[in-house]
Amino acid sequence: MFLLVLGSVLGGLLMSLWTIEADQPTRELASQLTVSNGLIGIKDLAEIPGLQAGPLTDTVVYVNGFYDYEQIHYGEAQFGFPQRNQMMIPLPAPTRFELWLDDVPVDLNQGKILAEHYQLSMQTGQFQHTLTWEERSTGHQIEIVLTRITSLKTAALLTQRIQVRALNFDGGKLRIVSGLHVRGMVQPKTFDPRLAGYDTTDILAHQKITPFSVTMRGTTFTASHSRQKLSTITHYDQPGRWLKDGNWMSTFDLTRQPVAMTKTVWHMLGKVVLDTTITSELTRPFAEIAAAQTAALTDFWQTSDIEITGDDESQRGIRFSQFGLLQALGIHGGQQGIAAKGLTGSGYGGHYFWDTEIYEAPFFYWNHPELARRLLMVRYKQLAHAEAYAKSLGLTGALFPWRTINGEESSAYFPASTAAIHIDADVAYLVIRYYQITHDDDFMQKYGAELLLATSRFYLGYGNFDPHKGFVLNTVTGPDEYTALVDNNAYTNFLVQFELRYLTQHFELSDLQRFGVTPSEWEDFRAAADQMYFEIHGNLIAQDDSFLSKRRIDLKQIPRDHFPLLMHYHPLVLYRLQVLKQADLLLAMVLLPEQFTQAQVQTNYDYYEPITTHDSSLSPAIYAIAAARLGEAAGAIKFFKHTVNTDLQNLQGNTADGLHLAAMGGSWITFAWGLMGLTVDDEHATLHPVLPQTWTRCTFKLRYRNQVYAVTVTPTQLTVTGGSTANVTIDQARRLITLTP
């Protein structure tokens, strides 16, 4: 199954087109080799603590949605500031094993490592770590192979197999000790100072053990402040016994044939419950779990894979991005969102942001719309919190939190959070695009309409009709966080206008009367959309009312080591300048291509790109898409490569803290929206590919209105299979494909 063609070496990283491999542990590698399935995330390169030779790498074990509260301290608090933060709880690692060979500890005091290899396969979904160890006094060599799967079929399931064999001797006694918190285990080390106050022993102190059988035990953890419970049930497939310290011990006769033990752990939020389904999952042989994982991934790639001929770097990068998105959300994962770092690190405390809707959801709604629906349901379930949040601002409707796990605002700096009210329009954008692609009327009726209405109501209250300007949304922060608390951020106003138009055009007032919509409110929705204010000078659109009046910056004058700027300049410096952390107006142009002429895109690209630092990993993808649409394939492929390599090459310098899911989503939209020129509206979807110079062929799939289309692009040919002939039109110049349902 493995295609062990090693393509290139990226900072110690060995990669084939389907695997990520390395011989040395690094903190970045630990993030890159995380396995997760939307519910469980495991980042651990040091399963045998005694054999940790290289630099200390992070061990992080997360269950998505299992969080604790932390008090937020303010130097000077203002009314309405959030009082507590949520943070995903770093759990004790269930992946640790301690080994004794003939009563000699297998560690670096008693011997040395002869060889080591790490690998994650995107086809089998297995993480594998192989070590060869030689005992100093006897010269005995053993090979240890650790294989780990977080199941995509059964999200609650983590399985970890350890195989050991003698390489140059015959016969010995092997003892393996394992648990949730084995002796000598290095405590999970968290690198986010936000979490510095948190001590895993808090949860361990609230640990309750339930013995189920000789080989099966339950453990329930209770978070200190949220009082949320997480239960695990651990099963070992070999005989052994529980030690007094809570660990499990098995003993084996070691030969040149590998001995193997599989440890499987079931995860559930809430109290521990064991039923026959769980028992049968826990006792399933490793090989069956592995086969199911491969099958799930085969399915996944069958509908998602992008094949690029002529550019292996892009091929690997886009695949790594898609795999990362899948791992963050899972197929049958919990009903949770996608954290900014997925489950690969402690960065951002495990919070869900607007990245989900704008950057990560597109891959899912174009390839796996049932998963995009799940993302929407995460927001829908948190609507009550969003309504309470709007109320705390004295407004009706709903305001979604800038960063959250459970739906409550977790942000402590409102100029770059609460003020970023575009979050509501971002959610609405997902509702609309999801519906345009799927025509999922069940969703729209039951949930989508309410989401559109609640967020529209919020905007109507937040803004006001200015007699001179029209409908204004004052004191907001747009996507660009180097500009805050401004009036009429164009991105926000365009997205809100799009939402209000869609609401009033797609629905009749009578459809929404169950929510108490009145004719005058309905009229206000229309009027706000029609009279939405923008500051426009010819083709140039101002990022906000005051942006063009600020001092324009020359980024070349700033020393390289002063980036990212936010780490070196006070907000008052940045807010006063024409400088962008990330695409802002251009993002609106990318999201709403039907509303802008090529000339407008060109003018604004030329104006804003030179003052954009790309200090945010959310930025390059957007400029790449704009460049591609302007036909500038060279610029597009440059940004595309930057985006796909964000974590493979540690371009932000903090891959160790977790992978950048927004850049992974950004990779896909750069490919699809940018290079392939994919757009959609109420009527149809279109493709207008721009093939980068070195690409000789590229194939990919889309699911549009329940039909799967396979598209092949070569420098001279466009081919579409799937759907019926009536659905597909290709223009004379063979440059534009139109899909009509």
Next chain:
Amino acid sequence: MFLLVLGSVLGGLLMSLWTIEADQPTRELASQLTVSNGLIGIKDLAEIPGLQAGPLTDTVVYVNGFYDYEQIHYGEAQFGFPQRNQMMIPLPAPTRFELWLDDVPVDLNQGKILAEHYQLSMQTGQFQHTLTWEERSTGHQIEIVLTRITSLKTAALLTQRIQVRALNFDGGKLRIVSGLHVRGMVQPKTFDPRLAGYDTTDILAHQKITPFSVTMRGTTFTASHSRQKLSTITHYDQPGRWLKDGNWMSTFDLTRQPVAMTKTVWHMLGKVVLDTTITSELTRPFAEIAAAQTAALTDFWQTSDIEITGDDESQRGIRFSQFGLLQALGIHGGQQGIAAKGLTGSGYGGHYFWDTEIYEAPFFYWNHPELARRLLMVRYKQLAHAEAYAKSLGLTGALFPWRTINGEESSAYFPASTAAIHIDADVAYLVIRYYQITHDDDFMQKYGAELLLATSRFYLGYGNFDPHKGFVLNTVTGPDEYTALVDNNAYTNFLVQFELRYLTQHFELSDLQRFGVTPSEWEDFRAAADQMYFEIHGNLIAQDDSFLSKRRIDLKQIPRDHFPLLMHYHPLVLYRLQVLKQADLLLAMVLLPEQFTQAQVQTNYDYYEPITTHDSSLSPAIYAIAAARLGEAAGAIKFFKHTVNTDLQNLQGNTADGLHLAAMGGSWITFAWGLMGLTVDDEHATLHPVLPQTWTRCTFKLRYRNQVYAVTVTPTQLTVTGGSTANVTIDQARRLITLTP
């Protein structure tokens, strides 16, 4: 000496025209009866801990400028945020006495209080507390009189006399124990949550005792984090001995003739040093210190007193305000600023704000210019900090901190602090007005020019020339804190323009070449002033570029208990509305009367006053002045009374946390600038009085260019004495006085 004409009762407060008196302790009374002299502040109604009968009142002992650091915690810190806060340290009270009568403790277990009276005289500067206590078992009654002075002549000096006499018996033994921290003493209770983390025992732990003589001992405190030292030397004028616990004990034969003991404490920042001057001050008899205090106040009132006939409420209020200003700054006090609460409470941590320059300084520069100069020197000495602060924002020049003790920024919420860059122009305004009134060339040469230049340079860097608008100061916060981070706050721009014009008109470039001013920089100063941007619609001036586009609020729609709004609404609610915490544009009109027509003032008064909440105690005075200048004496006197009664009637509800020095300064400017129509420019000073209806006569004094003028106003007559005839012009209508140097 006392004029014991009890004028009125204000919430339990008995007042004559020269005293504040009460029979019951309250938390507000404790603030009102604080004695201080600019260096030492003592707030203590419970000198005999065993006799505390009523509600617990705050005890606060401060030495101006003695502060400690406290770490600032941020939920999400940004680059450049201040890392530590300064706060004035609440010290152990040196004012406590414990008494035993024939070995029976004088407390509420052994007896009861028959009568009690508190009084502070604004003529003698003495606080006096009289108690009559009756012992339960014997029926013996004693009278205790405690008198306290913080010396205006010698700021380091606190003296406290205790007098006790038998009322209905002859002969007994009286034991008095006293110290810095007597047994049974209630620890100073601080009510500012900002200080909650601070424990006075931290300082006590760093206490060092130095015995100097049988009756004299030194103590040195070291602040835990700032490592600043404060030393006191305590002297008792009666025989006695030091107890092991550090307290002093004296024993007396009690008769119907009072016995008296005086405890005098010298205060000095730094290590303890005793010299002959200090010894002679410490051993000076109480009567001499009291006489010197009365003499100092006689001098003070001779040049400052305002006499109002026909309105005792106003008479008392203005006098209380002037006395409060004097107590906060002192005559020969330390070289420290005026804290927002003076030395009367823990509110605002003892920080100095812009109130000093704009609200409190005017009384001093018109009556005691040498004290105004001292205020300017406080800023000048902190110029190096201000330059470092500007540098932290990437700018040259100097930015004074929004709140500080030692010159470092102590504010943790930059939208309402660092962004309020008008602080620099406020300092410059004081430099200019001080000079116009005094022509103190020595000051201007040595210090004033540098202050003007450093702050002007900051503005030149902060703002920029916009090709369409002119010189803009974007992303600032004006005086009104319900609007933040806006562009071209009109107050800021007017004050900066005033400063830049003064700088370039009053000086030649050659005067400032020693500071490295170049011709092009000089030209930029001129250009910035000339091209300063304001958004003007006819007579209406926008508070900032976006203010008029916001939703206008109807304050009547807001429930009364939702004020102050900042305690009930998120900043994002307030920032989006046309609503003011306090005068903003109107303040510029009041400060720069020469620049606005009556019609402009009227238009803007009518526009802004209805949307001003006056949630800040800095607000009513400004509208009062504007109203008076518009000839609306009725409106002016209403606001004037509000301002003078801020603390006498606890109108802000937090007098217990300390007096509002800005309102006290506001009282004086309301009287002088408003009712008396006082203005000044480079050429002359003018007066244009508007006498409130009930006032039959009013006299006051001004010092202008080293001449003292006494002005008398009656409904029909204006009289000026002082100066020479040539200096004074009174117009035909006898409404306008012009003073020409």
